[in-house]
Amino acid sequence: MVLEKEVLPFFTWLLRGEGATFADGEGALVLFAIVVATVFVLALVGGFLVSLVRHGPIRAGEIAYNTIVGGVGELLRTSFRRVAALAAVAAKESVRRRVWVALVVFGLILLFASWYLKANNTQPARLYLSFVLTATTYLILLLSLLLAAFSLPADFRTKTLYTIVTKPVRAGDIVLGRMLGFTLVGTVLLAIMGLGSWVFVNGSLAHTHRVDIESLEALRSPDGESLGQRGLTSYDVYHKHDLTIDTDGSGVAEGAHSHTHQVTQNGDRLEIGPAEGFLRARVPQRGKLRFYDRKGVETARGISVGNEWAYRSFIQGATQAAAVWTFEGVSKSSLVEYADGGGEYLPVELIVRVYRSYKGEIERGIQGSIQLRNPDTQVKTNLRTFYAKDATIDSFDFANEQTSTDQLPITILEDLVTPDGRLEVIVQALDRNQYFGFAQADCYLRRPEGSPLWNFIKGYLSIWMQMVIVIAVAVTASTFLKGPIAMLFTVAFLVLGLNREFFVKIAQLESYGGGPVESAVRMVTGMNQMSPFDPSSAVSVMKGIDFVLAKMMLGLSYVLPDFSTFLGRVNFVAEGFSIPADALTRDLIVCLAYVVGAFVIGYFCLRAREVAK
Template sequence: MVVENEVLPYLQWLWRGDGASFVDGKGALVQFAIIALTIFVLGLVGGFLVALVRQGPVRAGEITYRTLVGGFGDLFRLSFRRIAALASLAIKESLRRRVWVALVVFAMILLFASWYLGVNNREPARLYLSFVTAATSYLMLLLSLVLAAFSLPTDIKNKTLYTVTTKPVRSGDIVLGRILGFTVLGTALLAIMAAASWFFVNGALAHTHTVDTRSLEAIRGADGETIGKEGETSRDAFHTHPFSVDAEGYGFTDQVSEHSHALTADGDAIVVGPAEGYLRARVPLRGKISFLNPQGVPVAKGISVGNEWSYRSFIQGSTQAAAVWTFDGVNESTLMEYEDGSKYLPVAAIVRVYRSYKGIIEQAIQGSIQLRNPETGVKSTLRVFPAKDFAIDSFEFANEQTDTDQNDITILDDLVTEDGRIEVIIQCLDRGQYFGFAQADCFIRLPEGSPLWNFVKGFLSIWMQMVIVIAVAVMMSTFLSGPIAMVTAITFIVLGFFRTFFLQIALGESYGGGPVESLVRLVTQMNVMSPFERTPSVDAMKAIDGVLKGAMRAVSNVLPDFSTYLDRVRYVAEGFSIPTDAVLHDLTVSLAYVVGMAIVGYFCLRTREVAKS
């Protein structure tokens, strides 16, 4: 799977950062402080401008001053009992608006999904998991956005909020009550959708096969004795499984479409068990990637095959070109055990195959993989494998190996250094063909986590998106009408999904220059590489772009990176365990946005006459 940035340990992320992703190389706390200050300034200026339009300059200044002086004191006099009561009121209002219809819509989506989603897909688990998580995300985001954006403006318009503000209730209680109420209701709906999705996915993928014992062929040992049987299962769910069983009739089928089946003997019959391996929670130990060019010289990157996306570099087939991963922390506990007690090193690789010529399209491109000691240069015997494009190829290297000179070696004693380092080398063997790799495409498989718990963590990422959307929409609704609050919140959310691209424009890292320059190039149909001639109008254009880029950089510090939450959900669909540190990162960011939006919404609501009590 694509991993653009490694997940840092939580405390390092919080205090020190990675030296690149956070301001001045500091940790997330510095970033949060900047975000809080930016939101406070924007809220203060926005509240003053709203009061200026409604009340005039003198009255606006008076309202702003009174809001600042009395506002901070009120923040420390919040009452959880009042907040809980207002949250209960928000839930009741939402139920009267028939939010349960969202569950009916979701049920209809699942009901008809099986018409269009088939288990004949090469990766059916990824297909079904991607579908249910995407459907849940979009439905919950839309529902929470509509509820939160229209609730306060509707109450103000209908004057129902006056019955609340005449009581000893503060603006902060109202804002937090709305956020809490919508969050509780959304959590309940999301939990129901998550449970329905889990049973839907498991039910859709569940199947079995039968075995015709008359078609089995005997497997004979060196002395001619029958040591087992082999055959093929019936064709069910658009596929069959080759298999082999021992003399007693026990074994496993080959893995097809990401799953296999256990085989047991029942008299003369062989019973095929349920599908196993569809839902995974792989825990990878990742290494650092480097490359060898076609002459075998170490280089920072492989070659480009013309793809615009430069995430992966490619190595040329039938040359000395190779992708090399160096893993740290490999020791005896990293190795897994077979049933007989012997140990092996589990390695997995994802190969992106690029064909410079078609050849026999059904025939796989051949590759090789071997282990190497980074200090002594000792290598294990070359293993050849057929590369499946974008599939996860698994390799089990037994601890007892032979080197390239056919000497007996072991992984722990001869291939792993004293400080726990080992290298994995992959090459393409077919002339004129290419393998593409990124750093995350090869990893050592650690013991897997629970697929159910990983599924829960995936929906927790959806929940965090929902909470941020609710906080943003409630904040917008404190000083805007319902439709305008919804449009503004949608704009904020869309920019959050494309925050990386937005930031690239702000930093001048994208093609075409700043916003004005890009507009001029678009209108005049000028390509993005041709420079402008130095003229006063061009200087003015660049000066305006400089101001706009500064404003965009400021806004980018406020935007939530929703693409990060989508990446967490992709972990589940692609069968990887979501790291605990990543969950802690996202929870901290979500909490920061909720607190920040609640404070800004509180001050904005105080500027409205209806908020005075």
């Protein structure tokens, strides 16, 4: 799969992020602390100034002190029973407001999906999974948004809040209670949708074929012995498979649309079983990639062959150019037993992207070679050649017993893996003037596969986390805004979060068309993105304003969650890769941070508000 940003191990992300050490200040913890401190200082200063104007300096100081001390004190005295009571009422209110309509809409979407989703794709599982997950995400986010943004303002309007506020209920209880109540309702809905989706995906992908009797032909060994048969299946659901059948009548149908069927002999008929292998959860052990250029000099990236998308870089065939992955933590547990018990092997999987600078032999693939190497002692295995399968996952099983380039017998565990568990995989292209393209995620060691169902659930967990963040933000917004405005605020938050990358790009003034004011001017006057402005004082003013705005946007971007990362987890599920535990814990921590932050802000906002105004 395409993994544009590496998933850092959890503690690395927490403590040092992309930087080299903790002191570099790019770890998540440090950034969080900075954000909290900044918001705290800003709120404090802002509140102080406001009360300064209203009440004079002494009183303002008093108010500030009381607010902080009283606030912290009250926050800590949040009672579970009160929160639970308020959450239960919030949940009941949601049911009264007919949230289950969302399930009906979801059902309709699934029912009519077949009108718009055709299975004539080479990867139907991917299509169905990403459809179902995306539809669920949008539906549940919309739903939770509407629920959460309108609830508290409705209480203000109908004054039911008076009765609550005149009980010993802290503002924090109210905010947290609502968040919990809606989260509960959302979780139940999400669980039902998840179940429905799982059934839908499995049902839509289920199919079988018949054997095309006329296509069967016998396979014989050179001695004339019968080795079995091969043939084709019938053409169903826009594809057919190649059949390979043993002498005992069992076999496999494969070679199309990323799945296989088992073939069994039933009496005198050959039967093809149900589709298998559509839903998978590969667990890859990833490494770090570096390249050797044509002359064998180490570089960070290979050459570019002119793609706009710079995800992959290329190595030239029949030169010293190579792609090298270094894996850590390789040990006996990385090896797998052969099915027939004859030793162990290291499963390496590789995705090659082929670029031909001339077509050459059209019916023949491009050859490459792969070998293992010890990073310290430089001992290498013999070259193993292969024909590159463009853009599909190819498997290489390296038996534990190998031969080195000096023709000596070596083993992977003892000779090729360093004492601290490192191993290198080297891939080269062999045909002149043809190129192989690689990105870091294109080679990995295959670990035992996870359960597709659990992976699916993890995907739904990431949707759940998005929902929780949206609810938290919506409830907080509704503490000081009217219903529709709170909804718009949260929608803006969501949209910015989904396009955070683009937002940051503008904030760094790196995108085409300049900052906000400049873009507006270009749009209104009909200039295109690239044409320069004639220098004048108006243009300088415009750029100055843009500079200030961009700085503000940059500040704001620290507070925006990166929703596209959450959505990216959906890709894992769709492509059949297990969502790594590091990613999951990281998402959970981020989600928690947002909930806590929203809670605190919501508390102070609600407390400062006159309920009976």
